[in-house]
Amino acid sequence: MTWIDLGNPTPKCLSTPYQPVDWATGAIQRLPAGSAMSTPPLLQVLEERRSVRDFAPLEDMGLANFLWYACRSHDTWASELGYELEYRASPSAGAIHPIHLIMKRPEDPRWWLYEPRGHFLAELTAAPLRLNGLWEQSQQVVSAPQATLILFLAEPGKTLAKYQNGCSLIWRDAGAQLATMALAARAMKLNFCPLGVTGEPWAGSLAEQGQLVGVGLALLGRAP
Known part of the structure; x- marks a missing residue:
């Protein structure tokens, strides 16, 4: 067995301010606030959560x-790290939330960045060319052309601005986000399936400075 030792994360005595990625975006799609819905109790959701690999397209309101x-x-609140800290449903080391969500919807050639601070989607103009191979790879893992494909894209510099040996924290952040989404999907009666691939080498090509790295994929949709 080969085990990669990522070290023991510790807060730095002096943080290193970090300038976040400057995204090249096009169209903006504003999303409505979530509507009230009746959902099962949490303990029932925990009992019923399963990965499901059959999908129908998810309408805009459902997404x-x-x-x-x-x-x-x-x-959100200001910090000395060069970017805002955030409170979300999923936990994150230092409230940093270095995981971005990039998604491709069925029949739409564009890829969209979800902006959690304003609850909107922003078109990533360079993504169709750079992520085409990633879409093809995901379909080889699970053929699901009617699902929304979600890329978990880490920005390590955000976490490493505060933590020494912080790489394992980034993977744990990705896992926490994935689990939160899986439970929310079950509660909303949506189908959700994580994929084992990371998204590399395509994911990292979205930033010229090597600031981004793929840390997972998932599929989301309605039950057929």
């Missing part, structure tokens, strides 16, 4: 509701 409850920022 907006899912992102509102599972992924949006509830609050």
